[in-house]
Amino acid sequence: MSGxxxxxxxxxxxxxxxxxxxxxxxxxxxxxxxxxxxxxxVLRFGAFSPSDSASASAFAHGAGWNGLSQGALIGLLGGLxxxxxxxxxxxxxxxxxxxxxxxxxxxxxxxxTLQPRxxxxxxxxxxxxxxxxxxxxxxxxxxxxxxxxxLDARFWARRGEALLLRGIExxxxxxxxxxxxxxxxxxxxHDYAGAAAAWxxxxxxxxxxxxxxxxxxxxxxxxxxxxxxxxxxxxxxLSTTDHTDPKRFWDKIAQRIHSLEERLNVPEExxxxxxxxxRGELSWG
Numbered sequence: 001m002s003g004x005x006x007x008x009x010x011x012x013x014x015x016x017x018x019x020x021x022x023x024x025x026x027x028x029x030x031x032x033x034x035x036x037x038x039x040x041x042v043l044r045f046g047a048f049s050p051s052d053s054a055s056a057s058a059f060a061h062g063a064g065w066n067g068l069s070q071g072a073l074i075g076l077l078g079g080l081x082x083x084x085x086x087x088x089x090x091x092x093x094x095x096x097x098x099x100x101x102x103x104x105x106x107x108x109x110x111x112x113t114l115q116p117r118x119x120x121x122x123x124x125x126x127x128x129x130x131x132x133x134x135x136x137x138x139x140x141x142x143x144x145x146x147x148x149x150x151l152d153a154r155f156w157a158r159r160g161e162a163l164l165l166r167g168i169e170x171x172x173x174x175x176x177x178x179x180x181x182x183x184x185x186x187x188x189x190h191d192y193a194g195a196a197a198a199w200x201x202x203x204x205x206x207x208x209x210x211x212x213x214x215x216x217x218x219x220x221x222x223x224x225x226x227x228x229x230x231x232x233x234x235x236x237x238l239s240t241t242d243h244t245d246p247k248r249f250w251d252k253i254a255q256r257i258h259s260l261e262e263r264l265n266v267p268e269e270x271x272x273x274x275x276x277x278x279r280g281e282l283s284w285g
Contacts, residue, residue, distance in 0.1 A: 122167030130160020192223025
């Protein structure tokens, strides 16, 4: 394929094209530098001056984007970050099809560096690494050792987890990345306590779905964290005296509390639902 779209499929070519455009426009001095420094602070890159001659020299002498500091890369691309990020992202499915996982990971790292506030890049990138790469390596029969395949699968699941944690650092107010982190820990890493912790963080954030409060408890039980699960369900129950809202499934929560009180042999005086009176003493419906 020829033309600009083909160039944008390779990170180095995309960045070189953007850099050439910036140099042609001459937007490297004065007010532009001030604006970029301010914008960099907002985007959590720290201050950067486009007159960083050492970084520019590294790029010019063939080091490519890997030779640039994060701040230098952001500054050099300026307002073309979104264009370059989208161009690189378009090429990722090709690398995925060829199972070039390190190239996929490298391109995702670059895209998320360019657009750290785009939650979709972090989320979708974690799917490429934590689910797709992990599962494909697990099923890769070209590797005769099943133990090695399992190690490789876990390696890519961890890469997906690390990506999400970086995304959370850049977007601490968003629940979506915590939600995805919980799913990855549950489904790929089988870290049920870790998944519950992630979903609890998601639940704390604005806009999060209400069902997460139940996911936390169920996941703790899934990991056999019985005391922690009981404490969580009990906290939810005691957080209100109104247990009539059907959307919160108070009957299910009551069942979990009662079951765990039996499992843990909770003393009668400490139970939410004492044996003597049964659950009928407390109404939730």
